[in-house]
Each structure stands twice: as C-alpha cells, then as structure tokens.
Amino acid sequence: MLLESLFSAINPDTYQFLAQQKADGRRIILATASNERIAKAFVSAYPIFDDYIASNASENLKGRHKLHKIQAMTPEFSYMGNSIEDYVLFEHATESYLVAPTRAAKRKTFTKMLDQQEQSTILLLLKELLVYQWVKNLLILVPLFVGNAYTNMSLVLACVVGFFAFSLLASATYVLNDLVDLDEDRGHQRKKYRPIASGDLSIIDGVLTAVVLLFISAALALSISVEFSMVLLVYLALTLSYSLKLKHYFAMDVIILASLYTIRILPERR
Numbered sequence: 001m002l003l004e005s006l007f008s009a010i011n012p013d014t015y016q017f018l019a020q021q022k023a024d025g026r027r028i029i030l031a032t033a034s035n036e037r038i039a040k041a042f043v044s045a046y047p048i049f050d051d052y053i054a055s056n057a058s059e060n061l062k063g064r065h066k067l068h069k070i071q072a073m074t075p076e077f078s079y080m081g082n083s084i085e086d087y088v089l090f091e092h093a094t095e096s097y098l099v100a101p102t103r104a105a106k107r108k109t110f111t112k113m114l115d116q117q118e119q120s121t122i123l124l125l126l127k128e129l130l131v132y133q134w135v136k137n138l139l140i141l142v143p144l145f146v147g148n149a150y151t152n153m154s155l156v157l158a159c160v161v162g163f164f165a166f167s168l169l170a171s172a173t174y175v176l177n178d179l180v181d182l183d184e185d186r187g188h189q190r191k192k193y194r195p196i197a198s199g200d201l202s203i204i205d206g207v208l209t210a211v212v213l214l215f216i217s218a219a220l221a222l223s224i225s226v227e228f229s230m231v232l233l234v235y236l237a238l239t240l241s242y243s244l245k246l247k248h249y250f251a252m253d254v255i256i257l258a259s260l261y262t263i264r265i266l267p268e269r270r
Contacts, residue, residue, distance in 0.1 A: 014080075014099050018048055029053065031070060031079075033062040063088050121201075125209060128178065128195040129171035137166040158224050165220035169232055172213035173239040175206050180243050 022028050030052040032039050039054035053069055055061040061069060063085045070077055070089070078095035079086070084104040090096040140162050144155060178185060178196045185197035195201035214236075221229040 011100060015046075015048070022048055022050075026078075027051070031061070031066055033060065033066065033085075067092060121205075124195045124201045125205075128175060128201055128206070128209070129213075130174045131171070133170065133174070134163075134167040137163050137170065140166055161220050161224055162228060165217045165224070165228075165232060166235070168213045168220070169217040169236060170239075172210045172217065173236065173243070175210040175213070176240065177243040179203065179206050179210070 018028055027050045028048055030039055030043055030049050032052070032054050034054055036052070036054035036056050039052045043049040043052045053061060053066075053073075059065065067089050070079075071092070076094050078097070079089045079093035080097040080099055081089060082098065082100045083102050086098075090098075141159050144159050175196070178194055181191075182197060182203070185191040185194060188197075191197055196203065196206045217232065218229065221232045
C-alpha cells in the first residue's frame with residue numbers, strides 16, 4: 001500500500017488502519033512529492049513504513065510522475081492520498097483511499113459522486129423504459145413499404161417521428177404499469193428486480209418520467225397529424241385498460257394485445 005500524505009500518516013485512525021494492513025502482510029510505502037530528505041526523516045520516525053519514494057533535485061514526484069514511478073515498482077497497488085493530484089493514481093489503483101482531503105479534492109469527490117449518481121439514474125431509467133421493446137414499433141414502417149412510398153421523404157420523416165412518438169408512449173405505459181402493479185411486482189420472482197419495484201428508482205421519479213414521456217409523445221404525434229394523435233390516444237386507452245383491469249381476463253387479454261400490435265401498422269393520414 002502506498003501512502004501520499006505525511007499528515008495522513010499521523011492521523012490515529014489512519015495509522016491504526018495501516019498497522020492492520022502491515023499485520024496482514026502488506027508492504028507500506030510512503031510515496032510523496034515532498035523532498036526525499038523530509039520523507040527519509042518521516043519514515044525513520046514511523047517504523048510502520050517499509051520504504052519510501054520522494055522528490056529529489058532532478059525529479060518532482062507528483063501526479064503522473066509519481067504514477068509512473070509506482071508502476072515501475074509494481075503493476076498493482078493500493079493508494080491512499082489526500083489531494084486532487086492523487087486522482088490520477090486513484091484511477092489506476094486496485095484500491096483507493098481518500099484521507100484528510102484538501103478542499104479541491106473534496107469538491108472533485110463530490111462532483112464524481114454526482115456524475116456516478118447521474119449515470120446510474122440514466123441506466124436505471126433505460127432499464128425501466130424497456131428500450132429494447134422499441135423494436136416492435138418498427139411495425140409503423142410497414143405501410144411505408146407496402147404502399148411503395150419509401151421514396152417519399154415527407155412520409156419517411158413522418159414515419160420516423162411516428163416511431164419515436166409510439167416508442168416514448170409505450171415506455172410511458174411501461175412505467176405506469178409498473179406503478180400500478182407495484183405491490184404485486186415486489187412479490188414476483190422476476191419483476192421484483194425492476195427499478196421501481198426494487199426501490200432503485202423512486203415512485204416520484206417514475207411518475208415524472210411517465211408524464212414527461214407522455215408530453216413529448218403527444219407533441220411528436222401532433223406534429224404529424226391530429227389523426228395520428230388520435231391513434232396514439234386509442235393505444236394509450238387500451239394499454240391503461242389492459243394494465244388496470246383487462247389483463248386479468250384471458251379472452252380480453254389476447255384481444256387487447258393483438259389490437260396493440262395492429263394499431264402500430266395503421267397508416268397515418270397527413
């Protein structure tokens with residue numbers, strides 16, 4: 001394990017942690033940008049260290065220079081640091097520890113946590129929206145080819161917009177369905193892992209997502225035609241009816257599902 005901050009080593013909790021690591025058979029090396037004279041004196045005062053690497057008259061052991069020095073010693077290492085310059089080492093370390101961080105390091109850590117949370121939320125939303133199901137909405141392109149209208153750029157554009165309108169609406173209904181079936185899904189062997197049922201995505205996030213998707217879908221549909229918007233409205237009504245009641249009846253279940261597929265190939269009128 002490599003330690004950067006001279007001050008961190010004096011911290012009782014940090015020192016106790018390092019002592020436990022040493023007791024487990026790990027080598028503890030001080031890796032500091034301070035002058036090697038200071039590092040040598042520090043290591044002498046704290047026998048917990050097995051060795052040290054530090055700056056000298058010809059080399060400033062900071063940032064990437066320190067990383068290259070460490071990698072020349074060992075391909076795998078754990079690293080404990082406290083400054084923003086240490087993040088370049090954190091990215092390559094098998095284990096990273098931020099101890100007594102500087103103000104800049106705290107800000108960077110907070111920013112990285114927000115970025116990770118944002119990325120995590122996006123991935124959860126993509127999972128909740130069942131984006132892979134959008135492929136079924138390609139059925140909206142069928143009339144385009146059946147009618148030999150695929151050279152009509154106006155109709156092609158309308159179909160592309162219609163595809164996204166249908167897809168966003170479908171994703172909104174998936175979210176609404178998960179909200180309606182929340183209690184039931186939490187006890188389901190497979191569905192309990194869905195983002196909303198598992199609690200990874202909050203109910204409020206689910207509601208807001210559904211509302212936003214419905215508005216965007218409606219705007220896209222209206223940009224094509226009022227008639228196409230009515231088709232999507234019928235799709236929404238059937239889907240909600242299915243989620244709320246009709247899915248519990250076998251015959252109606254089959255009819256509704258067949259209708260939802262058929263609606264996708266109804267040609268829009270301009």
